[in-house]
Amino acid sequence: MCWVMAWSGLAPRVSGGEEGGKGEPVLLPDVSHLVLSALVSAGAVADDEGVWGWEVSGAGKGVSVQEFTSWVISTVPGLGNCLSRYVQDRFRSSEVDPAKESSVSTGNTTFDTSDAYLLTRGRAWSISLSVRNTLSEKFLSASVIGMDTEDLLYSENVDAGRKWGIGVLTEDGFENKDTFYGSSGFLCATYPIFRMLLPSGKEKNIMYCHLHTQLKTYEATPKPLGLAFGGSIGNERIFIDEDFSKVTVRHHAVDKTYQNGSLIPNQGYLPVAASILDFEVWGLGGQTTKRQQDIFKKREDIFSGQRRKIDLAAFGNWEDSPEKMMMDMVSDPNKARREER
Known part of the structure; x- marks a missing residue:
């Protein structure tokens, strides 16, 4: 319901035409990761092996209003603004053309199964509800019309069975350095449950990018080669090797840059290493x-x-x-x- 309210205000601006056109179905994004996130936060579903293969529609689980409100405030604070934003969009629409009656018909709805990327429309919407910066509008637009393929910088996909998904949102580009750098960043779990981890403000180890250059020099203590986010050198919160073949995720106790919280189900205290099956890099800085x-x-x-x-x-x-x-x-x-x- 909240997504439909956001869609009704955004669709005319991105399409330039009539909203809620007759015969055109409203494609509802898959938000099962959000529902699971709320259920896990309230303790209705255990944050371990129980999340795999969970069918939200037939689960019969529920949470109290207090638990749901607490989850919204901590995870997706933008969800509470959907109604007020919808009302504001309705007023703007009537001011532009008072004689025109605009309505949103959801009688012809279907779930969207056309997402071809890891950053699906449902996940893009979840991120737009969590971040409080200029990219929020970009992700909200992507949740309506899908991601712009021109923004896709790199993609690698391998078909496999059970997978978990994590993501990183940074305001800095990749630079070949042997130290951590960056101004701001976010970590998020995207599958099977959604969780956004904001900067803690204690440290600034936002991101790390170090690769070999053509001019090799002697290093008494060689620095790790790869990408990393959070933690410290040798104890990174997320570390991706230089071949983009393996990722290592460590417990939040080793990281003071990002907020506490697990990124994968049943993470535990020991480092978790896994093969990378799918990888996407998006550049969302715009034309400037x-x-x-x-x-x-x-x-x-x-x-x-x-x-x-x-x-x-x-x-x-x-x-x-x-x-x-x-x-x-x-x-x-x-x-x-x-x-x-």
């Missing part, structure tokens, strides 16, 4: 960020080209250079030479 990135890339290409060029004139006359004399001596050390001064 894209232009800045293109300018930076163009500048780097120019610098790289300049480093590859060798100005022979700067070395003077090769025939008179000491380098040529040494090369000739190495090629034939017994050859008699006369040095002209």
